[in-house]
Amino acid sequence: MFNYIHKDPSECQFVQIAPLEELPSGERLFVEVDEKQIVILNLGGNLYALGDVCTHDGGPVGDGEIEGMDIICPRHGARFDIRTGEALLLPATVDIPAYPVRIVDGMIEVGVV
Numbered sequence: 001m002f003n004y005i006h007k008d009p010s011e012c013q014f015v016q017i018a019p020l021e022e023l024p025s026g027e028r029l030f031v032e033v034d035e036k037q038i039v040i041l042n043l044g045g046n047l048y049a050l051g052d053v054c055t056h057d058g059g060p061v062g063d064g065e066i067e068g069m070d071i072i073c074p075r076h077g078a079r080f081d082i083r084t085g086e087a088l089l090l091p092a093t094v095d096i097p098a099y100p101v102r103i104v105d106g107m108i109e110v111g112v113v
């Protein structure tokens, strides 16, 4: 049922996104990398990067409400685990990509293949 799209950091090419100070705790950054829509979230100082396209019907999941470590698609209420992209609740059954994030010299970098 699950179709995890974890990226192994060693197989990723990291792309500089923005200075860390542009993403304070509780905020989100929406970026496009290699034609991929990605949302980067700062939750209490921990950064997560997810594909910003819901696997149910293409909604902008990155705009969704956050409950714990879940993000809820604003269109029809599918839930995804922010850490892994795992689809947790219908109507989505396919995971969204979860990308590795790192900070290098104060810059946020996201790993994409």
Ligand code: FES
Pocket: 054, 055, 056, 057, 058, 059, 061, 073, 074, 075, 076, 077, 078, 091, 092
């Ligand atoms: S588009 Fe996200 S739940 Fe339908």
